[in-house]
Amino acid sequence: MTQQGYVAYLSGKWIPRSELKVDVSDRGFRVGDTVFDVTRTFNGKSFMLKEHVDRLYRSMKYARIDVGMSAQEMTDVTEDALKRNQHMLKQAGDFFIWHAITRGPGRWAHSAGPATVIIEVGTNPWAWFADFYKPGAHAVIARTRSYSPQMVDPKIKHHSRMNFNLAELEAGDIDPKGWPVLTDTSGNLTEGVGYNLFLVSNGVIRTPGDSDILQGVSRMAVFKVAKQLGLTVSEEALQPYDLYTADEAFFSSTPFSVLPVTKVDKRAIGDGKPGPITQQLLAAWSEQVGVDIVDQAERFVKQHRTDATFGR
Amino acid sequence: MTQQGYVAYLSGKWIPRSELKVDVSDRGFRVGDTVFDVTRTFNGKSFMLKEHVDRLYRSMKYARIDVGMSAQEMTDVTEDALKRNQHMLKQAGDFFIWHAITRGPGRWAHSAGPATVIIEVGTNPWAWFADFYKPGAHAVIARTRSYSPQMVDPKIKHHSRMNFNLAELEAGDIDPKGWPVLTDTSGNLTEGVGYNLFLVSNGVIRTPGDSDILQGVSRMAVFKVAKQLGLTVSEEALQPYDLYTADEAFFSSTPFSVLPVTKVDKRAIGDGKPGPITQQLLAAWSEQVGVDIVDQAERFVKQHRTDATFGR
Amino acid sequence: MTQQGYVAYLSGKWIPRSELKVDVSDRGFRVGDTVFDVTRTFNGKSFMLKEHVDRLYRSMKYARIDVGMSAQEMTDVTEDALKRNQHMLKQAGDFFIWHAITRGPGRWAHSAGPATVIIEVGTNPWAWFADFYKPGAHAVIARTRSYSPQMVDPKIKHHSRMNFNLAELEAGDIDPKGWPVLTDTSGNLTEGVGYNLFLVSNGVIRTPGDSDILQGVSRMAVFKVAKQLGLTVSEEALQPYDLYTADEAFFSSTPFSVLPVTKVDKRAIGDGKPGPITQQLLAAWSEQVGVDIVDQAERFVKQHRTDATFGR
């Protein structure tokens, strides 16, 4: 293993990222039997790692995947992974860390295993979002629905995301740069494909309750930052009407923190520009982590734009 | 590539099966963005390959995955794959052929690609089912639900199956050898995790309509064989009541054709033994393919029991 | 036990009907844990008893109530009950026979028992319906819904009928003589409170499919009689629209066979009179059982009108 590339963790071994592959008979590939989580760094330091690891372990408890190591061990290995990739930080700008745990091989879930444990460290995926801080992202409310907790609870972070894939395609049909937002089968807004949704009306930040969505760590961070700024956040059932008639809107997600949303289904939200409360949140968050979030993204995207990676 | 093992096809190349892996950033692993199909052979010849390839292409049309080759080309490569693995037939008994097409790399579905194309040939998975022909399998009606067509249509064969995984776990809670049967959100019986469900009452073969299930090729074969035997098959909405009070029941699937089901939720179906119509179907099918289906499975499972593989 | 009254069967004993009571701690009273069936006689002979007993045993299989006797034994005891009450026939006109099986005492269903077995013989409940053959009954579509098979399958005949009770009250709100018709949670017509619904349009007899309703024995009899008369019966999803715009409508139930329905929600069905196909069915049925069904009811109701009993 040289200094030239990223180092990854695969079920107890450290390997070059380029060798990070799974056999196609692994249930993680074969039946989407994987839970995962994504953390990022600010200035190379992991951000809210504890919350991400805790959520990962809740996902595993729900899916009954036995990872064979404690949350503390997972945290330690993660910090080790960061250290082992420290030589890439300058080039990356900042890292994302992807934990993925599959149930391993086996025909039946109850007798499958052992789990495959993956920790990948890589460049925070600037190319995905950096260009949208200024003009705002365009949301599209997809026809495809979120899974109901009767099928698989949206509160676990897993890889069986065909509905997300379909929603992405539908968003592209309406707006080539469209970011999908899903609804549940009752028509309530839920979340995007790896990001939570917020809107602002009459000065109140509103977001769907956390029953039928991923309980985003960045979503929690928004709550915290908003509280510090004296802003009210309300969790409530929201429908497309609320988004169409909002004053402003934004997404939250680990890689980008907060991303302004200025259009939905081709209609301008508010005056069609990133809103003042959204900006305020971004500024306060930047200050707390000691990184100008927008500026960093815009700087690093230039060298990474062609370096497409998936990470979210 | 030697004669010692299986040969697989990966996006245009022939490689040893042991090298058949996908990068973890492939959408097939990362977001369950894979459609697939499974064919088996009888006496080494593919069975209903056309139907399987057609369904695979329908899955791709729905999911908008561009595989970059025509159905005829896919069929030709598949037959080639069989030829290249002919040396394994004697040991395998018969083959399964697994086609899996992922959308490839990329953050957004609409700009992802190129597709990853996998054709795997392996031993028909005898260990999964061979022991159940005589005593019958035990069904368990899972609490977890089938996806609705509003999320992802169950008529496409895809890898985003976390709900199947959960259903398997629930089946194991009730019966260590339980085979899960799912219902839709209205409580109607749908299908198993890779097999279709049939029941028999008053001499009529009954099975859920094909709107909310995989349109099983073996299911179609049951229709055909039943017709030849002068048996009536009725597609209709069925509920757990119908399975509890049935005279007999069975599953259909590519690897095992027809498998008797003799219990559901710990209750005997009929007299608790494989039913006469089920047996009749197995016998007629065996005759048509020139293979004693049960006998073959029981013979080959002995040498493959420890050779666990996933294939279905 | 004298000739003065009815004789009933209670868990192995023959007792006067007046002593037919259950302890309030019996689950049959305490949690509605009873399945039942109702048969009637024509000229004192049981009608379709086999079908009723079979359905009773299906109800028990579903509810996992162990009655401790075979269907044949149940049939024999039933015929015995008829014999023991033969002295009441002349006064009664014809009998209804009510089988009710409770799970017996116990806090948990899985360890409760032994079952309480009741066979009651009594006067067919003429007062319930006799006055409606000529003018037709008035249907009211209730706001209260049928249970879904996810709660308790409507195909089992059980005593947990609070929703039926509410529907009866609602029917009375709209029409003091209203007979409720329920819908499922999608708004499809299901059944009444102890009777099935049929309508006729363009010469075709239409009735809800048997997934979400009691699979009425009289409903099956209607199918049979209709077939003999060369009439088409179609099982299909029906909505209130279909009943409002029907040419004729009728109910079927064991005590009255077929009962014309001439109004629904205060609106006339067709020309507001019992329809010709309804009449044809009643006539053919009467002929088959050797009893003028309408005439018999109208004769016997006179002496039983004040003799209110529940039986259905």
Place this chain on the structure above:
Amino acid sequence: MTQQGYVAYLSGKWIPRSELKVDVSDRGFRVGDTVFDVTRTFNGKSFMLKEHVDRLYRSMKYARIDVGMSAQEMTDVTEDALKRNQHMLKQAGDFFIWHAITRGPGRWAHSAGPATVIIEVGTNPWAWFADFYKPGAHAVIARTRSYSPQMVDPKIKHHSRMNFNLAELEAGDIDPKGWPVLTDTSGNLTEGVGYNLFLVSNGVIRTPGDSDILQGVSRMAVFKVAKQLGLTVSEEALQPYDLYTADEAFFSSTPFSVLPVTKVDKRAIGDGKPGPITQQLLAAWSEQVGVDIVDQAERFVKQHRTDATFGR
């Protein structure tokens, strides 16, 4: 009536408990047309009787059952019943009081009556729950669903509980000592079969809102006790995920006040032991009523274990 047994109230008369039976034609038996409530005593004094009687009268208002006596009269008769059974207190430990009001006889609900009024006093059912205070009860999430308010509102306490019976059987399939927990048709947790559900996570007590459940009097008592202890209680939509990942859980019900739950679907909740907040609630409640709730149950269950009664 001697001192040897319990005295019961039946529609205006005082009778020995052993004679407390209902005719099988009473709608209470025939169509589950009964509303009821259950109160218990501490040190022989009724606990929150007013709240129980009020809820009973709300149940009657909803079901339109005319009991023919005022809430005050009902309260007076209840206190009288306690006095008349005072001689049994020492043996019983404490009493439960069961009010059950049926609509009485009659084919149609709107013309049925007069109501049958039952007040039963008996031993608090220690055998049901006493053994679970220390190790904790095992919850099982049933496949069978709660009734929706569209069928019969779960806020009324009634006897039409076939779905509860089925849920008990399913719980037993998974865990012989399983206590069922139901969900609504959207998959949200609702309640058990006579007990409410609470869970604790991050120090917050969480419980389903009271729209689709029985508005438990003990549930209200939990709210009150928690408030006195400075604990936060949150009413919110909860899913199985929340129970699987909770730190602790407990049931509330009149007979046992608060009962720790330590497993769900075979998985440990938290560390698999009764949680500290649960214990705190039990201790505070014991102090308020002047009875060591756990100790009393464990003492009295010894003599009552074989004395199975239904009461809840």
Place this chain on the structure above:
Amino acid sequence: MTQQGYVAYLSGKWIPRSELKVDVSDRGFRVGDTVFDVTRTFNGKSFMLKEHVDRLYRSMKYARIDVGMSAQEMTDVTEDALKRNQHMLKQAGDFFIWHAITRGPGRWAHSAGPATVIIEVGTNPWAWFADFYKPGAHAVIARTRSYSPQMVDPKIKHHSRMNFNLAELEAGDIDPKGWPVLTDTSGNLTEGVGYNLFLVSNGVIRTPGDSDILQGVSRMAVFKVAKQLGLTVSEEALQPYDLYTADEAFFSSTPFSVLPVTKVDKRAIGDGKPGPITQQLLAAWSEQVGVDIVDQAERFVKQHRTDATFGR
């Protein structure tokens, strides 16, 4: 245009009210493609006009109707309309102002137009409600459901109200003076046909949350008045049970502010008389607007009873 009648605004022109007609090919008539709002005056001055105009513009944003004038222009024209009709005030008592904006002519919504803009001023419709202040209105819970936000969001005020029409007919079936209350498809109470629903229990004012209802301006006014009076208002999911067992109930709507409801489905609410909190709200509201709301309505209804108009 003389002083004899009302003056109306139609797409830029002032015309006599009697000429206020639309061509039948206008989408407003043809496909219910109209959004609207209704404001009233107190002492001839518009009340909460800003809130009504804002809601009208939210309705248009949702429905993508381009009215071609700003909210300020709309407000100005509205005030002008009031001035132009000032000569009618004495006779009218007070005015209602009806804004209706249709999409105009055209086969497809996306290419239709220009919008038809209607502002009608007329007599506040006293005859609709004045007689109910004293005895209270009679509510009837209709079988017909509110539209779901998946079809058209109930938060927009539009003219496609066939379901309201059906609900009115159903209310009349049960009570000739019945005011319908609708539920959503889950059975939760939503709203009436142009009025919101409130109930009071244990001193708390409770009303359905504003996701699936019109966000009534008068509903907001109730919130405000209640707050000033120190009363608690709770927005929550409510079911028929809650209305049946409430202590008092009332409707809110622009024409009548607050209207007591004393019966529901023929059952008395509380003691069957307008409740004290309802009266308190009416009194406080009257004081704030300087009009005795009840007295005014009762005075003016005498001369307008035969002068039926639709306005709400």
Place this chain on the structure above:
Amino acid sequence: MTQQGYVAYLSGKWIPRSELKVDVSDRGFRVGDTVFDVTRTFNGKSFMLKEHVDRLYRSMKYARIDVGMSAQEMTDVTEDALKRNQHMLKQAGDFFIWHAITRGPGRWAHSAGPATVIIEVGTNPWAWFADFYKPGAHAVIARTRSYSPQMVDPKIKHHSRMNFNLAELEAGDIDPKGWPVLTDTSGNLTEGVGYNLFLVSNGVIRTPGDSDILQGVSRMAVFKVAKQLGLTVSEEALQPYDLYTADEAFFSSTPFSVLPVTKVDKRAIGDGKPGPITQQLLAAWSEQVGVDIVDQAERFVKQHRTDATFGR
């Protein structure tokens, strides 16, 4: 009334079409309280007028609108209307006839009236569809849903169509010439906004069953023509998958009979050209009515393209 223009019928009077307006207080405008039907002529003769009038009367029976004239009288007036407009036939090519019946004025539906009766005769709306016969129309599956029969039965033809309006807008978002297709709340395909949907796969014509859609007269005509051609038509639950993977597709509606559909959601259906069975149906229909349907439309659209009218 001169020969220069169309003559219309309005509640008993014959007036110039240009004067065909309704007062804005008519419930037809105010609350979408209108039922209607549309017939067309071939060679100036009404086509299937009886079926259209019958359906209109079923709509009125459902909505309880009393039109005050019999179906025969309606038919007679309609034929009279055709005669009175005969002078326009040559210019029009062929006519559409629009019957619209509103409930008339009044605040409450049960006391409203008298009905407003409109019969409009005009040019068949060639501009709507003529250009699509050759290339095929582009379908778009809208996110907005069909009303459920619980709100207003889709089998009645009414004017409360805000959901259709929204669906049209959504179709335009994806394809400027998109024709919306709606689904029900379970995700099943229902119908377009004034046209029914058919698809063809494996030589079988498939279309949604008629429970949740308008029972199109042209749909019935397709059944008849198909039968004459020896083609199989299957009514069944269909999902978007079925449309995406169909061999061909078409719409049916009164103005255009049958219209090929060659794209859905930007994806080609089959080979992207009008299919052979669709063509066969058009040819056979043309022959039966003695009009080359496609040729006529293409000829007349030239002079009417700018003469946009709504009619469908």
